[in-house]
Every structure is written in structure tokens, then in C-alpha cells.
Amino acid sequence: MRRNKRDNQCGAHKFLGSKMECCDVCPKGKYMESECQGSAKTKCRTCEHEHFMDKANFLSACLPCTVCQEDQNLVTDTECKADQNRRCKCKEGFYCTDIECHHCRPATLCGPGSGVKEKPTAISDTQCERCPPGTFSDVTDFLTPCLNHTNCLGKELEKAGTPEANAQCKDTTSCKCILSISLGVGFAVILIVILATIFFFYWRTRRHSKMTVKLLQVKPEPLPLAHPDTELQYPTLCHDEKYSQNHCSSAVPIGHCMEMSDIECDCVAMSTLGLTQDLDKSVVGGGATGNHDSSSRYQSEPQENEWSET
Structure with missing residues (x-):
């Protein structure tokens, strides 16, 4: 390796060669293979593997790279x-x-x-x-x-x-949350049951009150009562073959038939009460005319000689 040779006369990036000539230096990454000579310039070569040159130089070889020791x-x-x-x-x-x-x-x-x-x-x-x-x-x-x-x-x-x-x-929030939700749901169910029970009793009481009012407002009408002293003594009057349908119709007022206490004829039902009223009117009227009407409307009971004929 040659030492650096410089002369102020050569200027920057040049060195004074062995032939006393100013030669160009080699750039970094290269080393000088030969000096300049005459018209021939400096010859440089790139550094080999695991070698380097990090400065401009006119050295004859590159420097070895550092090895990192493990x-x-x-x-x-x-x-x-x-x-x-x-x-x-x-x-x-x-x-x-x-x-x-x-x-x-x-x-x-x-x-x-x-x-x-x-x-x-x-x-x-x-x-x-x-x-x-x-x-x-x-x-x-x-x-x-x-x-x-x-x-x-x-x-x-x-x-x-x-x-x-x-x-x-402590991860206990979920348990408390579930407990709170359960208590809330239980309280809601109990409240619903209580309200339903109150409503049921209120509805039942109100319904009973309405039924009582309706029963109190009903005005029962008096039933017609028959007079025992004026009851017809001969119920088979109309069933006798000697009395015609026309005679029975004239004797019994229309519209006075009742279910159990009425006397039923072959033509029209006559109520006991109606017959009694007619008898009362005939008695009160008196006179020839009244007697005639009574005899014409109400026939007497057939005699024994008449029964034999039948």
C-alpha cells in the first residue's frame, strides 16, 4: 500500500504521483490499481467482497469489513x-x-x-x-x-x-342484574294478579247490584182470584147434548178462558170470574127483563124426567 502523496500544486482530488505527475484519485468504493503516466489516467478497481473503501483515495487496496462477534x-x-x-x-x-x-x-x-x-x-x-x-x-x-x-x-x-x-x-354484576330482573318480573306478576282479583270482585259486585235493581223494579200484577161462593155448580152444562153450539157461545163471554181455573166448553172457554160477574149483574138487575135475560143465557139443570129421555 502506498502512502498518500499530495502537493499543493496538484489541487483537489489529485495527488502527486511517483513520476512527479499530478494524478486523479480513485472514488470511494474503489482502490487505485495503477498511477497515471503521461496521457494515461489513474486506473481504479472496485473493492472485492468483504472489503470496502469509504473515502476518495489513491490506495492500492480496499480495507477489510468489520466482523460482528456474536x-x-x-x-x-x-x-x-x-x-x-x-x-x-x-x-x-x-x-x-x-x-x-x-x-x-x-x-x-x-x-x-x-x-x-x-x-x-x-x-x-x-x-x-x-x-x-x-x-x-x-x-x-x-x-x-x-x-x-x-x-x-x-x-x-x-x-x-x-x-x-x-x-x-369481582364479576358479580351479572348475578345482581339477573336477581334484579327476577324480582322486577315477580313483582309485576303479583301486581297483575292483585289487579285482576280486584277487577273480578268489582265486576261481580256491580253485576249483582244491577240484578238486584232489576228485580226491585219489577211490579208483579195481581192474579185474578175466583170467588168460591159464585163458582159454577154444574160444570157439565155445556157438554150436554141438548145444548147447541150457538147457545154455548151466547152463554160464555169470549176471551175469558184461563189455563187451569177456566171451564172449557166445546166452543169457547169461559172463566169462572167472568161467569160470576155475569151472574152478579143478572141478580142486581132484577125485573122481568133481567129474569128473562138470565133464563135465556143460563139454562137450569135438566130434571129427572128429562134425564130418562136421554
């Missing part, structure tokens, strides 16, 4: 390229102690009651803090911050939270 808790951050060296970093849980990150140190762990305020970076350690009221951390790591306690909204708080533990809740 036993040093290093992992590859960026791969090696012709114009860039491989960059390493510490694996998770470790941080670098120098800018070049040649060595790694384990990150600090935050225990229960303390949360991670700042996570570890490639070049810095973890920053922990004590969990403030209403928060907790029940793990030991370098990632988890303090978390809020569980809000037992709609549930029953069984155990209050601490900086080291979360709050514990």
Missing part, C-alpha cells in the same frame, strides 16, 4: 458494501459502551413496582422510575412501563391495586 453480544446493523463498512450493534438487552460499539454491556432491568421510563438504546442504558399512584408494574424487564390499574367499572372491587400489583375485580 460472543460479544454483537449483531449486524448494516451490511458491508464496497463504499461502506459493516456496522454492528448490541443485541436486545445490551447497549454499546463506545461509539464504534466494539463491546456490549447488559441493560438494567426494572423490577416490580418500577417501570421503564426510557428503553435502552445502542449506546445508552435503561432508565427506570417508581410507579406513581394508580399505576403498577409486576414484571422484571427493560421494556415494560408502569401500567394503569384496572378500573372496576360495573364490577365489584375485590382488592385494591398497588405499585407492584394490579387491582382485582
